Amino acid sequence: MANTCIVCGQAAGSGEHVFPAALGGRRTNKNIYCTTHDNGYSSLVADLANQVDVLNAMLGVVPDHSDDVKSVLARDDSSGEEVRLSVKESSFTSPRVISQELVANGVVMNMSFPSRQALNQWLAEQKANGIDVTPLQKAQEHPYYLGAVHHQRRFGGPCGLGAVAYVTQTFLAQAFPALARSGDVAQFIAYTQAIAKLAQISSGCGEPNDGPANPRLETARQAFEAALAPWGGQAPVWWDFDIQPDAAPNAFEFGHRVTVGVDASDGQIFGRLSLFSSIHFGMRFGTASAGAETKTVTVDIDPMAARPPNDIKKVESASAIARVAVPKQPTAGLAAAISNGSQDGVFSELLRKIEARSLGKAAAKMHAELAAYSTLAEFEGEQLISRVLEGQAQRVLNIAKWVLQNFKATLPAEVLPGLQPTIDAMTAHDPSSTNGLTPMASATLALAIGALAAQLREDIKAGRLDEHRIAELMGEGPGAAVVGRAVLAPIVQALSQ
């Protein structure tokens, strides 16, 4: 029985990921879906994976079908060019012309390439097109500083919720194989099937579509409405902004949690999914026939674990503490959370935690790099500190910007118009320069790096430079004070004259 597809009853054996591979799931199970029905859910999973890809990229999740960390495409505000972002690096996706000048026999161009490989490929393409390119100087590696980067993603929607329902349904089938095939959850499976069919059609998830309307879309929409009818016309899955009933913290930092269970008192078959320990969903699968036992299975999933066995932690209990309270209006919780700001709060809190983790990692790396300081002569030691800070220059630039923006906010209204252009110019971007900054912004960055270098040296000599202190100096606290004193000095001087 356990070897049949929970949708159609035919032989299972597709070996799909129990938790989606794109979200860092590492385990597969051949006992849940046939190949047709496994594949049928893939568009739905892709929709959810797209929605959280920027979070996966910021955390450095390696999708299970990939060898490299997740990256996302975004747009650099100052150059307008596309950039690829991941925890490892940010780079432009295409060659960039920084400047060009007509000369007697052609054009002199100053260009930038994402990598040496991209440069060589471009040279080969020009040659193939009969264009003669002569490098005037050897290629050099330069950092490029990004300004605001835009990456927009919608989150949730009918397909996002449908994907959440499908993922949790798969865990229900794994933990309660007989129940999943009993017919007690048939209406829930019909719902995930119907939303999965919508997701397979272009614009079925509500995304804009310029092309002609697909006639299949209307049919799929009607089938979806029909699948919702037994649920009162509402999806049996919803956002949950309440405090989670299972107080046990996730076993992993930024871990996902799937909870499935049955409450014998009234037969409720319930499910919960928490993404990144932050974004919570609840759902009701149906009602179990008499004779069911109360049981809950909770699985924590580490999206950052490269492979089994330490990627999951499973707990079984004979309680139904995680049972759900079905909202009268499944969308009411979300609507309220959007209007009172708590949905925004969930995301900004998650982003804050991810940023804190990234700062901690940078501090650990710098601490390791600076360990050699004590073995070096004074001059070499200074060079080491500068090198280590240059490696974090984008972070230093961001601190300088943060300091200047905050300073601007404290200025009295009568001096603001006079000073604002200067303050903004101090960290202005210039996409036509090699490093993406104006000369004035480059000078501000150099000032900030110099000030932090002096502080790092002082702290090393005083024996107080541990990872925690480095994180403070590279963040928006003590570090901002150090950077602030340096970059604000010229303005303060001008003001006092």
Ligand SMILES: [Zn+2]
């Ligand atoms: Zn099937």
